[in-house]
Amino acid sequence: LLYRAKSLDDILNRITVTRANFTIQNMLKSCELEQENIDKILSVIESNPYDCVYALSDHQKKKLFDKVYPYIKKISKQQEEYIRGYLNQFEFNGKIAVCDVGWHGTIQNALQDIFEENEIYGYYIGKKEKRAKEKVKSEAFLFDNNYNKWIMREVMSAPDLFELFFLSTDGSARKYARDVSGKYYCVQAKPEQSEESAEDVIALQNAALKFVKEFKKLDNAINVQMNSCVCEAAFSAFINYPSADTIKHLKEFSFLNVESHSMVAQHSFGYYILRPKNFVSEFLNNGSKSIFLKSVLKLPLPYISIIDFLKKFDKQQ
Structure with missing residues (x-):
């Protein structure tokens, strides 16, 4: 486009x-x-x-x-x-649903612009619209700009960590091509994670699925109302007050979408005291801010509130 x-x-x-x-x-x-x-x-x-x-x-x-x-x-x-x-090799026509984690409906918007003749509807875990143009036909389970804003605030304070549970360990789509027989295919980029990190991601996702299956058995017995607030409650507690053990386990996870390859701070509190600009830059670039802050400050603090305060210094938010 x-x-x-x-x-x-x-x-x-x-x-x-x-x-x-x-x-x-x-x-x-x-x-x-x-x-x-x-x-x-x-x-x-x-x-x-x-x-x-x-x-x-x-x-x-x-x-x-x-x-x-x-x-x-x-x-x-x-x-x-x-x-x-x-x-079109997959009969991409008529009414189509695009399912994604979130956040801005970028893929749905782009597909709708290319396939104007189709009706494309988006289903998201969370939706955070940036521009009026992006108010396409869609709905989200956990939050959007007008619904459960407090959940949006918490999840978007650590989107990298949240996305870990849904992350593919394959490379992203770089472009599309056509072979000599006329068949179209997707050209993938190299995986963003190292082989070791990919194994950690898969282990994390398998553990999450195991929990869901076991909780479902419990739900059949006590009939919990599984609304968006209930589904986000454990993540809320996890992200607001991350434990030292959590920091230790997440230290090796790598993310190459930003200049830092880790959710955890690379330097000590003393280092950042002497270099406040480095702290602000690394904090704003980090996709799991409460994890980053906990790894620096060590203390059990209300990190979401601290993040809200520090974001006031972010000119690009």
Whole structure:
């Protein structure tokens, strides 16, 4: 869909932008440009490839967009053709349900834009809409912008940790292609986790499934009303006051979607006292903030409230 962009901001609204300093070079790679073409673009623009795209002036953004767009348009139009071919192999038509953990309905929105003739409905564990455009046909079980906001506040304080329970250990979809026989297929990226970390994720998910099966037997006996508040209660207690044992177990889990490879802080309290900017940067980039804070402060504190306070310093929230 990037070929429909009219400006650099349109491109940034479409691609996955990490919170860490998102550079011009990061953006070009996210658009799936060949390295040869990236080098050509970087050789003719005035900006430094390591400049943050959000720090560029309107004039710089326009000049960069004018250089980048011809390359993006060619790839993007081909990819729209390929994803149509790929999904049509699975009779992707009529009324369609998209099921996902959450949060912004990005996949559903993109599919609806490509397949305008279809009626696509979204089912999510939690939904957090960013823009009015994203108010498509959807519903969420745990929370949305108008429902159970306190649950949203807790889950979104540690989305990486929450997503661990649903995370695939396969590589993400990079692009779509067509073989010599005309069949379309998905090209996957390398897995984001190490082999050891993937084993830990699978063990965690198996333990969660075991708990659900055992709880279901208990529920048959005592008839618990399984509403969204009941389902989130244990996670709420877990994330508000993480134990030292929890920190120890999660220390080795790796996440490569941010510059830090861990949910746990990499330095001591003393280190951050001397380097407050490092603390703020690592805190804002971390996807499991209560785990991060507990690993630094060690104390049994109301971490969700602390997170709410510290988020006031986040200019990108």
